[in-house]
Structure formats: C-alpha cells, structure tokens
Amino acid sequence: MRIGVLTSGGDCPGLNAVIRSVVHRAVVDHNDEVIGFHDGWKGLLECDYRKLDLDAVSGILARGGTILGSSRVQPAHLRGGVEQAKGHVADLGLDAIIPIGGEGTLKAARLLSDAGLPIVGVPKTIDNDISSTDVTFGFDTAVTVATEALDRLKTTAESHQRVLIVEVMGRHTGWIALHSGMAAGAHAIVVPERPFDVEELAAVVGKRFEAGKKFAIVVVSEGAKPREGTMEFSSGATDVYGHERFSGVANQLSVELEERLGKEARPVILGHVQRGGTPTAYDRVLATRFGWHAVEAVHNGRFGMMTALRGTDITLVPLADAVQHLKTVPADRYTEAECVL
Numbered sequence: 486m487r488i489g490v491l492t493s494g495g496d497c498p499g500l501n502a503v504i505r506s507v508v509h510r511a512v513v514d515h516n517d518e519v520i521g522f523h524d525g526w527k528g529l530l531e532c533d534y535r536k537l538d539l540d541a542v543s544g545i546l547a548r549g550g551t552i553l554g555s556s557r558v559q560p561a562h563l564r565g566g567v568e569q570a571k572g573h574v575a576d577l578g579l580d581a582i583i584p585i586g587g588e589g590t591l592k593a594a595r596l597l598s599d600a601g602l603p604i605v606g607v608p609k610t611i612d613n614d615i616s617s618t619d620v621t622f623g624f625d626t627a628v629t630v631a632t633e634a635l636d637r638l639k640t641t642a643e644s645h646q647r648v649l650i651v652e653v654m655g656r657h658t659g660w661i662a663l664h665s666g667m668a669a670g671a672h673a674i675v676v677p678e679r680p681f682d683v684e685e686l687a688a689v690v691g692k693r694f695e696a697g698k699k700f701a702i703v704v705v706s707e708g709a710k711p712r713e714g715t716m717e718f719s720s721g722a723t724d725v726y727g728h729e730r731f732s733g734v735a736n737q738l739s740v741e742l743e744e745r746l747g748k749e750a751r752p753v754i755l756g757h758v759q760r761g762g763t764p765t766a767y768d769r770v771l772a773t774r775f776g777w778h779a780v781e782a783v784h785n786g787r788f789g790m791m792t793a794l795r796g797t798d799i800t801l802v803p804l805a806d807a808v809q810h811l812k813t814v815p816a817d818r819y820t821e822a823e824c825v826l
C-alpha cells in the first residue's frame with residue numbers, strides 16, 4: 486500500500502512519535518510505502534511531500550514539534566481545494582491518508598472522507614478537547630509544563646506577597662487549567678466552561694489573605710470570560726484564519742484583582758512553552774499506539790474513522806462523531822477541584 490501522512494493545526498508534543506510509529510508499522514510489518522506531506526493539508530494541496538523510511542524517522546520519538554511541519558490551511562477553505570486534494574491522491578497513487586490533527590483538521594478529514602477519500606484520522610491537541618477519545622496526546626506534556634511553572638511561581642509569589650494570575654492554553658475548554666491547577670495546588674481555577682465573576686474571585690483570594698496566607702495563585706484558561714455584565718472585558722481579535730486569539734484575560738484580571746484586593750497582582754502568560762519540547766512518556770506511548778492502530782485501520786479498510794483511547798484500549802470511532810462537539814470540563818470535575826483549592 487502507499488500511505489500519506491500529515492500533521493496539521495497547532496503543533497503538539499507527540500506528533501513525531503505518531504509519524505515514527507506509522508512508518509514502523511507500515512514499512513516493517515506491512516511492506517508499505519509511506520510519504521509525508523509538508524505543512525499539513527497545504528502539502529497535499531501543493532503536492533509537496535517526501536518519502537518516509539526508517540532512516541527518516543530515526544531518533545525522532547522524543548523530539549517535540551513535527552518533522553513534517555504544520556499549518557492551519559484547510560482544503561475546504563480554498564476554492565477547489567477538495568477536488569485538488571482528490572486529484573493529488575489519485576495522481577500519487579495513495580491508498581490512504583492519515584491526517585494527525587485537532588478539531589479543525591479532523592473536520593477537514595471528515596469532509597474529505599465524505600468526498601470519497603480513504604482517510605483514518607489521529608486526534609491530537611494539548612487542549613484535550615476532542616470528544617470520542619478519553620485523552621489526546623500532548624495534553625499530559627502541557628499539564629506537566631504548566632504544573633512545573635506553577636510550582637516555580639509559588640516561591641516568587643510568596644517572596645513578594647503577590648497574587649499571580651497564570652494564563653494557560655485552552656481556547657474553549659479548561660482541561661489544562663483544571664489539571665495543572667489541581668496538580669500544583671492553585672488557589673483558584675478559572676475555566677471557559679464557567680464564566681467568572683471578578684467580585685467572587687476577589688472574595689476567594691481575599692479570604693486567603695485574611696486567613697494569614699501571604700500569596701495566591703490563580704490559574705486561568707486563555708478562553709475564560711467574565712459572566713455577562715460583571716466586568717468590562719475586551720475579547721481577543723481574530724488571526725488571519727479567523728481563529729480567536731487569546732484575549733489577555735490574565736492581564737485584565739490582574740488589574741481588576743489588584744484594585745479590589747489592594748495587593749500586588751501580576752499576570753503570567755505561559756503561552757507556547759506548553760506546546761514545545763519533548764513529550765512525556767505517557768504522550769509518547771499514546772502517540773505510538775495511535776500510529777500503530779491507524780495503520781491497522783488502513784489495512785482493514787476502516788476509512789472515515791479516527792483512533793481513540795477508551796479506558797486503556799485503543800478503538801476506532803467515526804470521524805463524524807468525533808467532530809460533533811468539543812469535550813468540555815464537566816461540572817462535577819470542577820466541584821472535585823474546588824474542594825482542594
């Protein structure tokens with residue numbers, strides 16, 4: 486068989502582990518040929534690719550980013566994009582495409598699959614917000630990075646008796662904030678799923694100071710917003726692809742909390758450091774398992790499907806189901822966290 490693989494959307498630790506696994510399973514076990522498209526769907530649309538053999542994937546397991554490059558280009562956004570993609574798949578004699586990506590990439594995968602292309606998707610995102618899979622690789626690494634940062638920030642916050650408002654990634658969902666906040670013992674966690682009231686937040690932090698504590702750490706997802714009418718708030722602009730940029734919620738919150746508490750408050754935006762660098766062991770294993778199962782799905786003709794983790798097993802779920810809605814933080818998970826804040 487001839488299989489094309491690509492990585493699309495925001496990068497994420499573990500992408501190289503999937504690519505490596507796909508090549509090993511396909512080339513060694515099935516005698517397939519694998520090509521890798523450069524910069525996501527853009528590579529497929531421009532026929533820009535390279536052959537991936539065992540040498541090409543040697544030594545990449547622990548490397549962050551993606552050796553293939555990534556972009557946010559989606560075939561459906563370009564006039565004639567879907568037809569062009571179909572034409573190139575036929576010209577290149579591809580039997581299957583394995584796109585590795587998040588929400589936007591998987592939606593494009595579904596669209597191309599509906600248009601007749603043989604596709605098996607692999608989910609990735611540090612945000613952990615793809616439904617139909619219990620976990621996405623990249624999430625564990627992002628939480629580990631954020632937790633380490635929070636541990637470090639506690640010591641400087643304490644020295645200066647400050648409130649630090651730490652903004653973590655998570656445009657639509659609060660998984661990184663919830664898990665890193667719990668792991669580091671933050672004093673408040675603010676997520677997009679629960680619009681915040683700045684007065685309530687100030688009261689929570691204020692109570693801590695009244696109890697004699699010298700500092701406070703507030704973790705906030707970049708996509709968090711205030712409850713309507715509770716605070717002046719400027720939402721983020723959009724980028725060239727129409728994606729919402731982060732709003733600088735930590736900057737805005739630090740000003741508001743400083744005013745209300747009479748304590749020094751500082752924003753800390755962790756940003757892309759959460760996406761960079763080597764994946765954790767957990768993410769390497771999950772990514773490797775996804776790659777293995779994606780190749781199996783190709784050989785079993787299970788097109789239009791996506792690999793997913795359910796419990797401890799890897800299964801296949803229809804792409805159509807996976808892109809229906811995002812996996813948000815359920816209220817009871819927040820309640821559990823609240824108890825230890």
Ligand code: F6P
Nearest residue numbers: 495587610611612654655656760
């Ligand atoms: O979806 C992953 C993610 O890292 C989000 O958490 C974040 O909002 C976004 O990508 C940032 O995207 P970009 O790298 O395009 O700024």
